[in-house]
Amino acid sequence: MKIKLTTVVVLILLVLASLVYIFPIYWTLVTALKTSLEIFTYPPIFFPTKIDLGNFYQPGNVFGAVSQTAIGSVPWMINSTIVAIFATLISTFLIAAPASYALVRYIKSVWLARLILFMTMIPEAVFMVPFFLIVIKLNILNTWWALIITYISFTAPFATWLLMGFFNDIPKSVEEAAQIDGLSPYQIFYRISLPLIMPGVVAAIILNFISCWNELLYALILTYSPFPSGAQTVPVFLTSFIIVEKSFAWGGLAAAGVFTMLPTIILGIIAQKYLARGLTLGAVKG
Amino acid sequence: MNRTLKVGLVFVLPILVYFLIFFIYPIISLFQNAFTNNAGTFTLANFQFMLRDRVLQISLTNTAYYYIGSLLIEYSLGFIVAVILYNYTGKLTTVFRTIIILPLMVSPVVIGLMWLLLFNQTYGPIDYFLKLLGLPAINWLGNPGWAMPALIIANGWEYSPFVFLIIYAGLQMVPPQLYEAASIDGLNRFQTFRYITLPSIRGPMIIAFLLNSIGILKGFDLVYVLTNGGPGYATYILSFYEYVVGFTYFQTHYAAALAILYLVIVGVFVFAMLKLTGAEKYLGVERIKE
Numbered sequence: 001m002k003i004k005l006t007t008v009v010v011l012i013l014l015v016l017a018s019l020v021y022i023f024p025i026y027w028t029l030v031t032a033l034k035t036s037l038e039i040f041t042y043p044p045i046f047f048p049t050k051i052d053l054g055n056f057y058q059p060g061n062v063f064g065a066v067s068q069t070a071i072g073s074v075p076w077m078i079n080s081t082i083v084a085i086f087a088t089l090i091s092t093f094l095i096a097a098p099a100s101y102a103l104v105r106y107i108k109s110v111w112l113a114r115l116i117l118f119m120t121m122i123p124e125a126v127f128m129v130p131f132f133l134i135v136i137k138l139n140i141l142n143t144w145w146a147l148i149i150t151y152i153s154f155t156a157p158f159a160t161w162l163l164m165g166f167f168n169d170i171p172k173s174v175e176e177a178a179q180i181d182g183l184s185p186y187q188i189f190y191r192i193s194l195p196l197i198m199p200g201v202v203a204a205i206i207l208n209f210i211s212c213w214n215e216l217l218y219a220l221i222l223t224y225s226p227f228p229s230g231a232q233t234v235p236v237f238l239t240s241f242i243i244v245e246k247s248f249a250w251g252g253l254a255a256a257g258v259f260t261m262l263p264t265i266i267l268g269i270i271a272q273k274y275l276a277r278g279l280t281l282g283a284v285k286g
Numbered sequence: 287m288n289r290t291l292k293v294g295l296v297f298v299l300p301i302l303v304y305f306l307i308f309f310i311y312p313i314i315s316l317f318q319n320a321f322t323n324n325a326g327t328f329t330l331a332n333f334q335f336m337l338r339d340r341v342l343q344i345s346l347t348n349t350a351y352y353y354i355g356s357l358l359i360e361y362s363l364g365f366i367v368a369v370i371l372y373n374y375t376g377k378l379t380t381v382f383r384t385i386i387i388l389p390l391m392v393s394p395v396v397i398g399l400m401w402l403l404l405f406n407q408t409y410g411p412i413d414y415f416l417k418l419l420g421l422p423a424i425n426w427l428g429n430p431g432w433a434m435p436a437l438i439i440a441n442g443w444e445y446s447p448f449v450f451l452i453i454y455a456g457l458q459m460v461p462p463q464l465y466e467a468a469s470i471d472g473l474n475r476f477q478t479f480r481y482i483t484l485p486s487i488r489g490p491m492i493i494a495f496l497l498n499s500i501g502i503l504k505g506f507d508l509v510y511v512l513t514n515g516g517p518g519y520a521t522y523i524l525s526f527y528e529y530v531v532g533f534t535y536f537q538t539h540y541a542a543a544l545a546i547l548y549l550v551i552v553g554v555f556v557f558a559m560l561k562l563t564g565a566e567k568y569l570g571v572e573r574i575k576e
Contacts, residue, residue, distance in 0.1 A: 010374050017367045018385045024400040024443060025388060027411060031403055044411050099301035106294025113571050116301070119309065121556055123504040125525040126549045129319060129532055129542045130312035153308040160301065165570060185293040214393035216507045221533050235395040239511055242399055250403060257396045268391030269384065276455040279390070279448060280493050281569055 025261075031254035032056070032070075039250050055251035056259075070255035075226040076237035077259075083144055083233060084212035087151035088205050095152070096159030096204065101189055103160075104167040105175075113164070119157035120281065124217045127153065135222055142230040146222040151212050158211075158281075159204040165282030166200030167193065203274035210264045234260050316549075319542035332543035342544070344519045345527040349503075351434055352441075352523050356502045359442035361495065364449025371450075372457040383454070387447045394444065398511025401440040402427070430520040433513050437521055441508055445501055449494045456490025457483070489568040496556075496565045503552055524548055 031039055033051045057071045103113055131153070135146045170193055178188045194201070216235040223232040238256055245253060268275065323329045336342055371382055389397065404412050405426040413423040426436040460483060468478045484491075506525040513521040515530065522530075528548060532541030560566050 006373070007375065010370055011376065013370045014374055014382050017370065018382055021386050021388055021443070021447065024397075024404055025392070027404060028396070028400045040409055042409060042414075044409055044414050046411070095300045095304050098297035098299075099304075102294045102297035106290055107298050110571060112298075112301075114566075115305065115309070117569065117571065118553075118556065119305075121500045121552065123506075123525060123548060123552060125504075125506055125528050126545045126552070127308070127312040127316075128529070129538055129545055130315035132532075133315060133319075133538075134311070152304070156301070156304050156308075168570075186296075189297070210391065214395070214507075216395055216510065217529070220510075221529075235393060235507075238393075238395050238399065242395075242402065242511055243514070246402055253399060254403065257399045261392045261396045264393060265388065265391045268387075272384065272387070275387065275390070276451050280452050280455075280490075280497060 028254050028257050028261075031250055032258050034251060036251055055255040069252055070259050073234055073237050073256050073259055075228070076232055076234045078227045079144065079147075079223075079231050080213055080233040080235075083147040083151065083231065084209045086144070086148045087155050087212050088208040090148065091152045091156035091208065092159045092163075092201060092204055095156040096163055097194060097201070098189070100160045100163035101167050101193060104164055116157045116160050117281070120154070120161060124154065124215075128217060128221055131218065132221055142223045142225060142232075144231045147215075147219060147231055147233070150218045150222065151215060155208040155212065159208055161281045162204045162207075162278055163197065163200055165277070166197040170196050199274070203271055203278050206267050206271040207274070207278040210267055213264055316542045316545050319539050320546050323539060332540050335540065336543065336547065341519060341522065341527060345522040345524050348434065348519075348521060349523045352438065352505070352521075353499070353502050355434070355438040356441045356445070356505075357495075357499060359438060360446040360449050360498055360502075363442060363446040364451075364494070364498075365453050367446070368450045368453035368457060371454055387451055389444050390447050390451070392444075394507035395511050397440060397444050398508050401436070401443075401512055405436055427513055428517055430517050433517060433520045437508060437513060440512060441502070441505065444508070445498060448501065449498055452490050452494040452497075453487065456487040460486040492563045492565050493568050496559050496563065499559070500552070500556065503555065524551070 030046070030048055032055050033053070034045065034048050035052045035054070038045050038048055055070060057069060099116075103109070103116075131150045135141050135150070138145075140146045140149075174196070175188050175192060178192045183191065213233075214235060215233070216239065219231075219233045219236045220239070223230055223236065226232045226237065238253075238260055241249075241253060241256055271278070320332050321328055321330070323331060367386060371379065371386070374382070392400075404410050407413055407423060407425050407428070412426070416423055424432055426432050464482050464486065465478065468482045473481065504525070505523065506529065509515060509521055509523055509526045510529075515522045515526050524544070525548070528541055528544040531537050531544060
């Protein structure tokens with residue numbers, strides 16, 4: 001009987017915790033699905049009776065002001081996607097994969113490892129002035145390259161650190177066998193070792209894609225217009241939308257918020273298995 | 287040249303170039319800017335100004351407040367939820383785990399938007415619940431005394447799942463034999479937790495503390511979206527102040543000096559934490575020597 005009681009208490013506590021974590025997301029979703037009449041009402045409506053998708057594609061006309069639309073975020077989404085894909089792929093395959101392999105197998109420098117670790121911990125704001133000055137000097141302000149290059153500053157050390165753990169897990173005998181078969185060190189790397197850690201590579205790509213997609217500070221200072229004329233990303237779109245229309249266009253804002261969080265939630269759930277390992281820089285393998 | 291070394295250098299070359307562009311150059315650039323004025327002549331004025339900059343003092347105090355408040359909420363909540371889920375034996379473990387870590391996948395800008403809707407004084411659900419409980423409604427984002435707690439609550443929601451994830455993963459790695467031994471020795475639930483579980487998850491606890499601390503100190507987005515530093519200077523934290531100086535007032539040289547201060551604070555913190563807690567061992571820095 002005593003055991004049953006604890007089981008029930010644990011279940012109740014878990015349901016409460018889940019409610020705490022899901023409610024803000026739920027609230028954003030229902031706000032996006034409500035009409036403005038249902039949004040601006042007291043007491044608040046927790047379960048809307050009918051679903052209205054207008055907030056996603058219609059310009060709102062709330063309190064006499066015409067607002068932006070959620071579907072209007074598409075040009076920003078194009079930029080976000082391109083920048084995130086390029087920054088992630090370049091840092092993973094050109095920098096992180098060879099560097100992590102070298103650190104584990106060839107150059108066993110603890111200091112280089114420490115430096116990489118420290119790079120993952122430097123706040124973005126620290127280097128915003130130098131990065132802004134470089135971008136101005138290279139004349140790439142408001143282009144994809146401005147963001148791709150600066151995003152590599154945080155995606156590369158993260159991927160390197162994560163992949164080091166995966167390379168470390170490969171038994172040395174596998175590579176020794178390949179060596180006996182006459183493969184060069186470079187062939188061993190990209191024909192044997194790299195394919196063996198594909199799950200790690202995919203995890204690094206997905207987690208880095210999420211951080212690029214969500215990045216605000218660099219996009220805020222380095223871009224000023226949407227696709228096709230500029231490279232502004234979704235977080236900047238949403239931020240300016242919030243600042244200008246936060247007192248009235250709640251339906252459209254919430255819909256834009258749903259659009260913005262959907263891709264990363266889907267990717268996050270796909271990569272869930274590697275989330276603990278990735279977010280703890282490999283310290284916890286959960 | 288030794289063949290192994292040559293191969294190693296080829297592989298490591300890209301990241302050396304990376305350090306040149308993303309570490310050495312920015313550091314030089316920061317010092318160059320921080321120790322000069324607009325005319326380009328050497329000056330210590332930026333650092334002298336720091337000492338009498340009232341807004342900087344407010345920002346530093348706020349950063350400490352934000353850090354301690356967020357860490358307390360995130361660490362305790364994340365830890366407790368992890369222990370609760372660990373004690374759950376039903377079939378819904380994966381469902382609960384997925385729900386609890388959802389905030390980690392949501393963009394901080396969207397989280398700012400969510401909490402703008404939730405904290406709204408007139409139509410928001412939080413004040414509605416407060417009134418249901420017979421408590422006075424709070425002007426969360428407009429009142430200088432409540433803006434920081436509001437920010438800490440939103441940040442706590444965002445990052446407590448991070449602590450949860452680490453601690454929960456750590457708990458699952460505790461060998462079951464230890465619990466069998468404990469029950470043979472007649473330890474009760476509390477004693478088992480105190481003498482078996484806690485020592486076994488020392489590593490994950492330290493990692494959670496270190497990485498959560500760094501995550502909080504990096505914070506910028508939530509402040510920018512939710513309060514924009516306001517009301518007044520009530521939620522100015524160091525990263526936000528540096529941004530305002532650099533990109534609202536365009537005082538690049540002073541912003542560079544602030545960035546150096548920021549880097550030193552984070553650097554000293556990281557160094558002290560690594561030394562005091564031995565976190566490097568858990569992060570696996572030493573494993574490459576094997």
